[in-house]
Amino acid sequence: MQAPATTKNAPPPEIAFLAEAGVDPGLLTWSGRRARYQGVGADELMIAEGLIAEDFYYRALARRLNCACLEGAASLAPGFDYRAALRADVARADPDKEGFDWILSPRGKQVRDLLALPGGARGRIAVCAPKTFSALARAAGKSALADDAAFALPRAAPRLSACAPQLRWSNIAFILASFALLAGVMTAWRDLFAVAALALSAVFYGGIYVRLCAAAASPPNGADAAPRLRDADLPSYTIIAPMYREAGVAAQCVHALRALDYPAAKLDIKLVVEEDDTETFAALRDAGLAPYMEVVIAPAGAPRTKPRALNVALPLARGELLAIFDAEDRPERGQLRVAAEQFAVSPPQVACLQARLAIDNGHESWLAYFFSISYAALFDVINPGLGELGLPMPLGGTSNHFRTALLRRMIGWDAWNVTEDADLGLRFARFGYEVRAIESTTYEDAPVSLSAWLGQRARWMKGWMQTLAVFLRTPRAQIRKMGWFQAFAAFCAMATLLAGPLFGPFYGLRLFYDFTSGDLLDPHDWRDVIVSGFGLSVAFFGLLAFALPNVLGMKRRGLRPSLVLLLTPAYLLLVSFAAWRALWEWTRKPFAWTKTDHAPRPAGARSYFFLNRAQPLAGAQSPSAFAGFADGD
Secondary structure (H helix, E strand, O other), X not given: OOOOOOOOOOOOHHHHHHHHHOOOHHHHHHHHHXXXXXXXXXXXXXXXXXXXXHHHHHHXXXXXXXXXXXXXXXXXXXXXXXXXXXXXXXXXXXXXOXXXXXXXXXXXXXXXXXXXXXXXXHOOEEEOOHHHHHXXXXXXXXXXXXXXXXXXXXXXXXXXXXXXXXXXXXXXXHHHHHHHHHHHHHOOOXXXXXXXXXXXXXXXXXXXXXXXXXXXXXXXXXOOOOOOOOHHHOOOEEEEEEEOOOHHHHHHHHHHHHOOOOOHHHEEEEEEEEOOOHHHHHHHHOOOOOOOEEEEEEOOOOOOOHHHHHHHHHHHOOOOEEEEOOOOOEXXXXXXXXXXXXXXXXXXXXXXXXXXXEEOOOOOOHHHHHHHHHHHHHHHHHHHHHHHHOOOOOOOOOOEEEEHXXXXXXXXXXXXXXXXXXXXXXXXXXXXXXXXXXXXXXXEOOOOOHHHHHHHHHHHHXXXXXXXXXXXXXXXXXXXXXXXXXXXXXXXXXXXXXXXXXXXXXXXXXXXXXXXXXXXXXXXXXXXXXXXXXXXXHHHHHHHHHHHHHHHHHHHHOOOOOHHHHHHHHHHHHHHHHHHHHHHHHHHXXXXXXXXXXXOOOXXXXXXXOOOOOOOOOOOOOHHHHOOOOOOO
16 A cells, blocks of 8 residues: 655645546656746646646636636626736626626636635636636727727827827928938038038937947957856746747747747747738647747737737736747747846846847848848947946847836837837836846848848838937936936937938048048138048048947857958948938838748758757656655755
């Protein structure tokens, strides 16, 4: 006769009753020990690691509690608030239409508390699986969810949103002013040229200064890492991956997210799909979703942008930390751990950590090669330097890691800004929070065709115009909240991103003309001396500020020089063309999102992140691998 299990080795209450449902007691004991090691509920661990099905668990729990198990739709009480329901995992049922008063989706300690209640207190409740509860709450609060996703920020802080009321003529005035500045740079009238040249020189000087300071402060690769955290000390993590017309890379996305090295029971992955995107939904359904992955349908509505999709998923986030990945991303397996460990040693005002982005297909076209250099300069040099200096950092569009509570305090993303990442980075700085860089890389593919490249680059430029316009609405408030130096750096960084492509080629052409004609080196009066001095210094230090981060980035990213670099002038002219196209689109279609299509990587394609290697899934180890763990581990 087998001796009874001791209390020390007995399965925890939230799973012990599963023995009555036919689950192997040995598996329950092992799951309890592993759950203690990871600091999670044993029920959460067993479901997340695929040891039992979620629906099976909640049917067994309902039998144990002697209450109803909800597996489909239900009528909720009038005045239902989806936000409160999702925060508490509790919703009030309509007593006139249902045979119970409350719908609960308990986990871990909540299950233990329910089991401890007297039998009479359970009679008017129904339990359901978390995904069922999430779908029920989203369906009941669909209109409110859609409205909040688009208008929560414009309602709460209209002057901080690109959707703030503005007259059409303000955009037209901006484009007219741009043409006037361009005409001033190219005119033969020396007085007008002097005004335009000095105005541009001032903007360029600011950008040059910030860029050189960031390059100088940028720490080398291999800087000291934060101390490692035990699995039990790791926080829960939500990942949001917005997807629109991404059926071709859906399986690749799921595979990359499943490969992340993080306890499965602490992962909460939301794959957001638009309501009419049936192809992506079907591809995800066939991609082998992990138990901790949930497909979230974004309700139809305007604007159809990535930040709106992110806002749809934000109220559903359960993690203490939250990360954003794009559908085509291939993050390094340990990136979540690196971010969690860095947050653990960072002060509370660090709201976001930006991982490094790297282009994995720079060999496929000359445009992709230049794209890879630009990414290396920005994410391996400039952003880490800005973080070291404590200066505002426009975020990249992916691999941002947030403290979820602070992100909610910022009211999420601006659904009307087509570069929501840059906007959010500056908004954090406005409210006294910091963004820093971490040394972990996400690999992605650059557009290889000219049309795709132009569309993406023009959207970025248009979003930067929106972000700068929002920043300049309240200059005194920005200076008061951020400080003079931070506000100056933020303005210079954003203004140079636009002024450089818009006016740089024309400014350089005029300098070259004045040099060949002799006017640049033979000024006639004090005004010409000032203009020529500014022009020559901008040309010299501008080339230095452009070349130094690129050279450092190429070295740190391991990119080899190529004869393709001879096409640099052509590439810069294309960037200028994209900027002028963005200015035109900003006037005509300010909120239109130009979609960049992504193709799946072919089998055997070169990748710096070896997804093709056979790797165990996160948390998929067998029970025998942990048989030797002591209960105190």
